[in-house]
Amino acid sequence: MSRFPLNRIINTQTVALAGVLLLNWILFPGFFKIEWQDGRLFGSLIDVLNRGAPVAILAGGMTGVIATKGVDLSVGAVMAVAGAVAATMVDAGHSTAAAVAGALAAGLLCGIWNGVLVALLDIQPIIATLVLMVAGRGIAQLITEGSIVTFSDPALIYIGTGSFLGLPMPVVIAFLLMLLATLAVRRTAIGLFIEAVGVNRSAATLAGIRSRLLLIVVYSLCGLCAAIAGIIVAAYIHGADANNAGLWLELDAILAAVIGGTSLLGGRFSIPMAVVGALIIQAMNTGILVSGYPPEFNLVVKAGIITLILMIQSPFATMVLAWFGRGEKRSLRCTAACARSWQQSPSSSSPMRRPSCSFRRCFPRVSWAIS
Amino acid sequence: MNAARVWVTNPRHDNARPAGIPAGFVAGPRRRGKHGGSELTQTAFRMEARGVSKVFGNNTALDAVDFGLLPGEVHALLGENGAGKSTLIKILTGAYQPDGGSIHVDGVEVEFDSPLDAQSYGIGTVYQEVNLLPNRSVAENLFLGHQPTRFGLVDRRRMDREARVLLTRYGLDIDPSSELGMHSVAVQQIVAIARAVQLSGKVLILDEPTASLDRDEVQRLFEVVSGLKQQGLAIVFITHFLDQVFALDARVTVLRNGKLVETSELGEMTRTDLVRRMLGKDIAFSGSTSLEAERAFDEVLMSFTDYGRKRSVQPFTLDVHKGEVIGVAGLLGSGRTEMARIMFGVDPADSGSVTLRGKAVSIKAATDAIGYGIGFCPEDRKADGIFGDLSVRENIVIALQGKLGWFRALNRDEQLELAGQFGEAMDIRAASLDMPVKLLSGGNQQKVILARWMATDPDFLILDEPTRGIDVGAHAEIVRTINRLRNDGMALLVISSEIDEVVAYSSRVVVMRDREMVAELRGQEINPGIIVQAIAAHEEAST
Numbered sequence: 080m081s082r083f084p085l086n087r088i089i090n091t092q093t094v095a096l097a098g099v100l101l102l103n104w105i106l107f108p109g110f111f112k113i114e115w116q117d118g119r120l121f122g123s124l125i126d127v128l129n130r131g132a133p134v135a136i137l138a139g140g141m142t143g144v145i146a147t148k149g150v151d152l153s154v155g156a157v158m159a160v161a162g163a164v165a166a167t168m169v170d171a172g173h174s175t176a177a178a179v180a181g182a183l184a185a186g187l188l189c190g191i192w193n194g195v196l197v198a199l200l201d202i203q204p205i206i207a208t209l210v211l212m213v214a215g216r217g218i219a220q221l222i223t224e225g226s227i228v229t230f231s232d233p234a235l236i237y238i239g240t241g242s243f244l245g246l247p248m249p250v251v252i253a254f255l256l257m258l259l260a261t262l263a264v265r266r267t268a269i270g271l272f273i274e275a276v277g278v279n280r281s282a283a284t285l286a287g288i289r290s291r292l293l294l295i296v297v298y299s300l301c302g303l304c305a306a307i308a309g310i311i312v313a314a315y316i317h318g319a320d321a322n323n324a325g326l327w328l329e330l331d332a333i334l335a336a337v338i339g340g341t342s343l344l345g346g347r348f349s350i351p352m353a354v355v356g357a358l359i360i361q362a363m364n365t366g367i368l369v370s371g372y373p374p375e376f377n378l379v380v381k382a383g384i385i386t387l388i389l390m391i392q393s394p395f396a397t398m399v400l401a402w403f404g405r406g407e408k409r410s411l412r413c414t415a416a417c418a419r420s421w422q423q424s425p426s427s428s429s430p431m432r433r434p435s436c437s438f439r440r441c442f443p444r445v446s447w448a449i450s
Numbered sequence: 451m452n453a454a455r456v457w458v459t460n461p462r463h464d465n466a467r468p469a470g471i472p473a474g475f476v477a478g479p480r481r482r483g484k485h486g487g488s489e490l491t492q493t494a495f496r497m498e499a500r501g502v503s504k505v506f507g508n509n510t511a512l513d514a515v516d517f518g519l520l521p522g523e524v525h526a527l528l529g530e531n532g533a534g535k536s537t538l539i540k541i542l543t544g545a546y547q548p549d550g551g552s553i554h555v556d557g558v559e560v561e562f563d564s565p566l567d568a569q570s571y572g573i574g575t576v577y578q579e580v581n582l583l584p585n586r587s588v589a590e591n592l593f594l595g596h597q598p599t600r601f602g603l604v605d606r607r608r609m610d611r612e613a614r615v616l617l618t619r620y621g622l623d624i625d626p627s628s629e630l631g632m633h634s635v636a637v638q639q640i641v642a643i644a645r646a647v648q649l650s651g652k653v654l655i656l657d658e659p660t661a662s663l664d665r666d667e668v669q670r671l672f673e674v675v676s677g678l679k680q681q682g683l684a685i686v687f688i689t690h691f692l693d694q695v696f697a698l699d700a701r702v703t704v705l706r707n708g709k710l711v712e713t714s715e716l717g718e719m720t721r722t723d724l725v726r727r728m729l730g731k732d733i734a735f736s737g738s739t740s741l742e743a744e745r746a747f748d749e750v751l752m753s754f755t756d757y758g759r760k761r762s763v764q765p766f767t768l769d770v771h772k773g774e775v776i777g778v779a780g781l782l783g784s785g786r787t788e789m790a791r792i793m794f795g796v797d798p799a800d801s802g803s804v805t806l807r808g809k810a811v812s813i814k815a816a817t818d819a820i821g822y823g824i825g826f827c828p829e830d831r832k833a834d835g836i837f838g839d840l841s842v843r844e845n846i847v848i849a850l851q852g853k854l855g856w857f858r859a860l861n862r863d864e865q866l867e868l869a870g871q872f873g874e875a876m877d878i879r880a881a882s883l884d885m886p887v888k889l890l891s892g893g894n895q896q897k898v899i900l901a902r903w904m905a906t907d908p909d910f911l912i913l914d915e916p917t918r919g920i921d922v923g924a925h926a927e928i929v930r931t932i933n934r935l936r937n938d939g940m941a942l943l944v945i946s947s948e949i950d951e952v953v954a955y956s957s958r959v960v961v962m963r964d965r966e967m968v969a970e971l972r973g974q975e976i977n978p979g980i981i982v983q984a985i986a987a988h989e990e991a992s993t
Binding site (some may be wrong): 266267268269271272274275278279281282283284285286287288289346347 | 794796815816817820826828833834835836837838839840844848849851852853854855856857858859860902906
C-alpha cells in the first residue's frame with residue numbers, strides 16, 4: 080500500500096479540493112486562519128469540516144449503494160426520521176443512549192426496507208427509494224406531531240456541538256466512520272463483492288456471491304449513515320425539524336459520491352474520495368459565504384465549479400490527457416504487476432511475457448483510456 | 451509522401467480528400483505481401499488498405515497490413531483472436547484511424563473520420579449482434595434515418611411498400627409492419643444486411659454473422675450473400691467456422707499477431723492448411739480425434755433422481771461419475787441450459803432429489819452448489835460470466851473469495867499469486883493481471899472464467915457452450931483442457947451445439963429435446979449420426 084503514496088493521494092479529487100480552497104483563500108485572505116478558543120479550534124477551515132460532516136457521512140453510505148449500480152434517494156428523509164425519533168425519545172424521558180439507539184434503529188430499518196425492495200422485489204433503486212423519500216418526511220411529521228420538537232439534553236446536544244481534542248464532534252464522528260467503513264470494505268471481501276455486483280449482478284450471483292444479502296446490507300448501512308447524519312443535524316440545532324432536516328441532502332450526497340469517482344453505472348468506488356467530494360461541495364458553500372459575494376451567486380457558482388470538476392473527470396478529458404501523455408507514462412500498477420510476474424516466473428512461457436508485454440514494454444494506461 | 455509509393459496507379463488521385471497521415475509512418479522498406487506487388491498494380495480493387503498499422507500504446511495491433519477487396523467477391527478474413535481482424539475491420543469502417551498506411555476506395559485515397567463517413571463512401575457493416583431496434587417494425591428498421599416522408603410526416607404506407615419490395619429481393623416474405631424482434635435472428639440479420647447494402651452499396655462487411663444462427667439459417671444467409679456477390683458487391687466475411695469459408699468459396703486473407711500471413715484463393719487448400727497458416731503450427735484439430743473405447747466408469751459422484759423444475763425442464767435422472775465428461779446435445783431452447791441451471795441451483799429444482807457421494811444434499815442456490823464443489827461456466831459470457839470493468843486478477847479470484855465468504859479476504863498478494871498461477875495454467879494471454887478483463891479477446895475471457903472455477907478446486911464442472919464465439923486456437927486449447935481435467939478425475943458436464951465436438955470428448959452423451967432428456971448414449975452409440983437422429987426424432991415424426 081505504501082509503494083506509491085504520492086500516486087494514491089494526488090488525484091483529481093484532492094487537486095480539485097486544493098483548488099477550491101486556494102480560490103477561497105484568494106477571495107478571503109483569512110480563510111486558512113485557525114484559532115484556539117475555549118479548548119477548541121475555530122476558523123473557516125474547521126467550519127468547512129464541521130458543516131461538511133453530515134454530507135460526508137451520507138456520501139460514505141451513498142457510495143456503497145451507487146457502487147452496486149443503485150442509488151438511495153431517501154437519505155434526506157431518513158435523516159429527518161432519525162432526528163425526530165431521537166428528539167421525541169429524549170423529550171419523553173428516555174436516556175440519551177436509548178434515544179440515539181432508537182434513532183439508529185429507525186435508520187437501519189429504513190435501510191432494510193429499501194434493501195428489501197431493491198434486492199428481493201427487484202424494484203429499480205431510484206423508484207424503490209423514492210417511496211421512502213416521500214413517505215419518510217411524513218413519518219417524521221407523524222413522530223413529531225407536526226411541530227419542531229426541541230430538546231435540551233446536554234449529552235445529545237454534545238454530539239452536534241461538542242468538541243473532542245479540539246475538533247468538533249461531527250468531524251470526529253465523520254472521520255471515524257470513514258476510517259471504519261474504508262477498513263470494513265477493503266480489509267474484508269465486501270468491497271470486491273460490492274464492485275462485482277455493481278458491474279454484473281447476474282455474474283456475481285453465478286460466481287457464488289450472495290448478491291441479495293449484500294444489497295440489503297449495503298442499503299441498511301446507507302440508512303444507518305443517514306441516521307447518524309440526522310442525529311448530528313438535530314443535535315446541532317437542538318431540535319428535530321421534520322420538514323427541513325436533511326432537505327435535498329440526498330442530492331449533495333450523490334454528487335459527492337460521483338465527484339469522488341464512483342460511476343452511477345456501478346463498479347469501482349472509494350469512500351475517502353467521496354468524503355473529499357463532500358468537502359469540495361462544502362468548501363464552495365463556505366467560500367461563497369465568507370467571500371462576501373451576494374448569496375444569489377451561490378447556486379450558480381457552485382454549479383459552474385461542479386461542472387468543471389465533472390468535465391475534468393469525463394472520459395473525454397481522460398482521452399485528451401492520455402493523448403498528451405502518450406508514450407511516456409507507464410501505468411505504475413501495470414509495471415508492478417509485470418515486474419512481479421517476471422520475478423516469479425521469468426520463463427518465456429509466462430502469460431505476462433507475450434509479445435504485447437515484456438517487463439520493459441509494459442502495456443500503458445493510454446490504450447485503456449482509448450478503448 | 452506519395453513519391454515513395456511506386457504502385458499508386460489511379461489517375462483520380464486529385465479527387466482524394468486530404469490525407470493527414472504523418473509522412474514518417476509510411477517511409478521505410480515495406481513488405482509487399484507474398485502475393486507479390488504486380489497483382490496490386492493491375493487489379494482494380496473496390497477497396498484497398500495499403501500497409502495500414504495501428505498501435506495501442508506499445509502494443510502493435512496491426513503491422514503494415516495490405517488488404518485488397520475485389521468487386522464481386524467474398525473475402526474471408528481469418529485469424530485467431532487477437533490476430534488483428536477486428537482492428538482491421540474497425541479501420542476499414544472508420545471506427546479507428548490508422549497510425550500508418552492508407553485506405554483507398556476505387557483507387558482514391560480516403561480518410562474516414564467516423565463510421566458514418568465510411569458509410570458515405572459505400573462501406574456498410576453488419577455486426578455479430580444485430581444493431582437494430584427490436585421493438586420497431588421491420589420497415590422502420592430498414593429506413594430509419596431516411597424514411598420516405600409526405601407533408602413532413604413519415605409516409606408509413608410507402609415505407610411498408612418499399613420495404614416489401616426490398617425484402618422480396620432478399621427472399622424474405624414477411625410483413626414489413628411487424629415488429630423486428632418477433633422474427634428469428636437470421637431474419638434480423640438479413641434485415642440488417644439489407645439496410646447496410648441499401649445505405650452503402652459498394653462494400654459489405656459481415657462480422658461473424660453466423661455466430662448465433664443454426665444450420666438452416668446459415669444456409670439462408672449464404673444464399674443472400676451469394677446473391678449480393680453476383681450483383682458485384684465486395685463482401686468481407688469474418689467467421690470462426692472454416693467450413694463456411696469453403697462453402698462460400700471465398701478468397702482468404704490470414705492474419706497472425708497483427709501481420710499479414712497470406713492472401714490467396716482457396717484453390718487446393720484444405721482446412722488443415724488454413725489452420726496451419728492461422729496458428730503458424732500444426733494442431734490436432736478437434737473433432738478428428740475420437741475417444742478410445744468405452745471407459746470404465748469410476749465411482750458415482752452425484753446422482754440426480756427425477757430432478758426437474760416446472761416450466762423449465764421435465765424431471766430427469768442422471769448419475770455423474772468421477773472422471774467422466776457428459777456431453778449434452780440438443781437444439782437451442784431444448785432445455786440444455788435450463789438443465790445446467792437447475793443442477794447448479796440458480797433456478798432451484800422443485801421436484802426430485804440429489805445425492806453427493808451417496809449423501810442427500812439440497813442445492814437451492816449457486817452458493818450451495820459451489821459449497822458442494824460444483825462450478826458453472828454460463829453460456830452468455832458477457833452477460834453472466836465476466837465482470838468487464840474488474841481486473842483479470844479479480845475476475846479469477848472472485849469465485850474462491852465467494853466461497854471463503856465476506857470476512858476471510860484474500861489480500862492483494864494472495865490474489866496476484868492465485869491469478870498468476872491459474873492464469874498460467876490456463877495460458878491466459880493478458881498484458882497484465884491488473885488490466886480490465888473486457889479488453890481481452892473472447893477466448894481469453896473464457897479461459898479467465900475457467901481459471902476462476904479452477905481456483906475453487908471443483909469436483910464437478912458444468913460448461914455451457916464453452917467454445918462459442920472463440921477462435922480455432924483457443925477452441926482447441928479449451929477442448930484439451932476438458933480432456934486434461936477429465937483425466938485428473940474431475941467430472942464435467944459440457945453443453946455444446948457442435949456435435950463433432952461433443953463426440954470428441956464425451957464418455958456419455960445426453961440428448962435434450964423439448965425440455966426433456968430423451969436419450970442417453972454410451973460407447974459405440976456416441977457418433978454424430980445417432981445424436982442427430984435423437985435430436986431430430988421429434989421433427990421427423992411431426993412432418
